Amino acid sequence: MRVAILGYGNLGKGVESAVRQVPDAELKAVFTRRDPADLKLNTPGVPVYSVDDVEVHKDEIDVLIICGGSATDLPKQTPEYVKYFNVIDSFDTHARIPEHFANVDKAAKENGHIALISCGWDPGMFSLLRLYGNCVLPEGQDYTFWGKGVSQGHSDAIRRVEGVKNGKQYTIPVPEAIAAVRNGENPTLTTRQKHTRECFVVPKEGADLAKIEHDIKTMPNYFDEYDTTVHFITEEEFARDHAGIPHGGFVFRSGVTGFNKEHKHVIEYSLKLDSNPEFTSSVLVAFARAINRLHNEGVNGCKTVFDIAPAYLSPLSGEELRAHLL
Amino acid sequence: MRVAILGYGNLGKGVESAVRQVPDAELKAVFTRRDPADLKLNTPGVPVYSVDDVEVHKDEIDVLIICGGSATDLPKQTPEYVKYFNVIDSFDTHARIPEHFANVDKAAKENGHIALISCGWDPGMFSLLRLYGNCVLPEGQDYTFWGKGVSQGHSDAIRRVEGVKNGKQYTIPVPEAIAAVRNGENPTLTTRQKHTRECFVVPKEGADLAKIEHDIKTMPNYFDEYDTTVHFITEEEFARDHAGIPHGGFVFRSGVTGFNKEHKHVIEYSLKLDSNPEFTSSVLVAFARAINRLHNEGVNGCKTVFDIAPAYLSPLSGEELRAHLL
Numbered sequence A, B: 001m002r003v004a005i006l007g008y009g010n011l012g013k014g015v016e017s018a019v020r021q022v023p024d025a026e027l028k029a030v031f032t033r034r035d036p037a038d039l040k041l042n043t044p045g046v047p048v049y050s051v052d053d054v055e056v057h058k059d060e061i062d063v064l065i066i067c068g069g070s071a072t073d074l075p076k077q078t079p080e081y082v083k084y085f086n087v088i089d090s091f092d093t094h095a096r097i098p099e100h101f102a103n104v105d106k107a108a109k110e111n112g113h114i115a116l117i118s119c120g121w122d123p124g125m126f127s128l129l130r131l132y133g134n135c136v137l138p139e140g141q142d143y144t145f146w147g148k149g150v151s152q153g154h155s156d157a158i159r160r161v162e163g164v165k166n167g168k169q170y171t172i173p174v175p176e177a178i179a180a181v182r183n184g185e186n187p188t189l190t191t192r193q194k195h196t197r198e199c200f201v202v203p204k205e206g207a208d209l210a211k212i213e214h215d216i217k218t219m220p221n222y223f224d225e226y227d228t229t230v231h232f233i234t235e236e237e238f239a240r241d242h243a244g245i246p247h248g249g250f251v252f253r254s255g256v257t258g259f260n261k262e263h264k265h266v267i268e269y270s271l272k273l274d275s276n277p278e279f280t281s282s283v284l285v286a287f288a289r290a291i292n293r294l295h296n297e298g299v300n301g302c303k304t305v306f307d308i309a310p311a312y313l314s315p316l317s318g319e320e321l322r323a324h325l326l
Helices: A010-020 A051-057 A073-081 A094-110 A125-136 A152-159 A175-182 A209-217 A235-241 A276-296 A318-324 B010-020 B051-057 B073-081 B094-110 B125-136 B152-159 B175-182 B209-217 B235-241 B276-296 B318-324
Strands: A002-006 A026-032 A048-050 A063-066 A086-088 A114-116 A140-146 A164-173 A195-203 A227-232 A247-257 A263-273 A301-303 B002-006 B026-032 B048-050 B063-066 B086-088 B114-116 B140-146 B164-173 B195-203 B227-232 B247-257 B263-273 B301-303
Touching: A002 A010, A002 A051, A010 A026, A010 A276, A010 B247, A026 A051, A048 A051, A063 A073, A063 A276, A073 A094, A086 A276, A094 A114, A094 A301, A094 B318, A114 A276, A125 A140, A125 A247, A125 A263, A125 B125, A125 B276, A140 A164, A140 A175, A152 A164, A152 A195, A164 A175, A164 A235, A175 A247, A175 A263, A195 A209, A195 A235, A209 A227, A247 B010, A247 B276, A263 A276, A263 B276, A276 B125, A276 B247, A276 B263, A318 B094, B002 B010, B002 B051, B010 B026, B010 B276, B026 B051, B048 B051, B063 B073, B063 B276, B073 B094, B086 B276, B094 B114, B094 B301, B114 B276, B125 B140, B125 B247, B125 B263, B140 B164, B140 B175, B152 B164, B152 B195, B164 B175, B164 B235, B175 B247, B175 B263, B195 B209, B195 B235, B209 B227, B263 B276
Parallel strands: A002 A026, A002 A063, A026 A048, A063 A086, A086 A114, A114 A301, A195 A227, B002 B026, B002 B063, B026 B048, B063 B086, B086 B114, B114 B301, B195 B227
Antiparallel strands: A140 A247, A164 A195, A247 A263, A263 B263, B140 B247, B164 B195, B247 B263
């Protein structure tokens, strides 16, 4: 499988690294909106091209992994580049998935390509676990918790607060809420009861710390519905303790069976990830393998993780999978 | 979807119950090796037929759910009944899956039917999680733990011990082993370090308790490689505290990513089931939906859970799934 990356940020670098860990993929090119001469890859010998030149390379690539942002990049990029390539993205604006799907599906079918959108862990692996959970326990409740981990959106938000030099926000699931769900209690949980938010802030010199804390804690949409803690730290502490991008979370399905619905069942899936972008990238590469195979079988159009039979994700044969993993 | 059950034991009753919990399935018949007149179903109006008459009813059923045992029933039943129906089974003798697959695949293709074998939770949901884990973390380790739950095989084994009137065996994962795996330590674990076995035994009157305990703890294959505890209880205590068939377990995938493999990731999936047969049955009904749909699309032959795109398991449309579960 010949893979190319579009966008060389954290996610693009994660894909570059993930490709090295599989036996059947080769990184053929990186496309960038920056000046290609400015990019220094971690993999020697792989060419960097301007995104303006993608079309020239359309026959050299089996799957283009689009590593743009969901807010403004992917809604334009995925329907555009599926004209030239099979593509995969990690579009994660849940509310806009139907619209994005329709746009990508149309362009993919018009050009005989296959696309897979909204891949990663949420949406992605978590979505799969929600789907399996709903199907095998049709009478039940879903719970998703995120964290402990870094929310990029909330970290960006605190960095925009007046007087803040640098900052990072961790989303933390409330242990008592998780315990109640795990125990099959089917609690009804408010936003505040599900997650807390912890902020590590490097203030600018002379900044009003009380005002920063107040501005963060009362910020609408981001923090006002949560119990938020703000810690002020130095730039050195920030660099030492908060350089990583860990994340994770939990998906639960809690349900009942039996003629009198007398038996409870709890399904729990959790991720504990040292690097959110690298794990997301690993998922993208596995699903890239699947869509490349499906395209070779003549399948076109837009897909999601729900449409991919799991065997397509593995480099092993059906015989090997049945013998070793079933 | 018109469903029939073959074999009305714990699993067959579970299927009968599970069918009631889904909007799109109807129980059309139960087939039995016993005298049909002796069977009293929980669902009024459903006919019970002798298994000798299955062929007569072949056009009335979309999927036959075969609820026999793996040791001797399913290796014969599944290849036989796939001649007349689309079928699904829960064949769980891992080592013999390739052989069973080949036999069922041949008969299914010769008769234009679809079969799904080895469905349930292990093999089944646990297999899926092992496969997904291996694909998204290609460099890593797998761990599967079972329990706390009732092992039917081990319970049967202790009931065969001289002086034992009744007995039940619980398989229990070792908490320290789970903690080490969850913590990303990638331990190498012996059989003894992974699980303990706890037996509740009702002795016959005047039986030699010390001999029973010794015979259980030293039983080859079943107990000799484990730390086993034996409790002697009364028939009343047995009925009060050990009537259920709970089970569960854990699947872990622990792996690394990064250019220097510097980031650890732990994926954990766990089941906590009040009723092993009812949960297994729920999984069977969801996959029965999938194979019925695939058969309507013209797909034949033997499949496993690895071959089923998750969307086929749900009564919801693709649009609904993308809008609500992705």
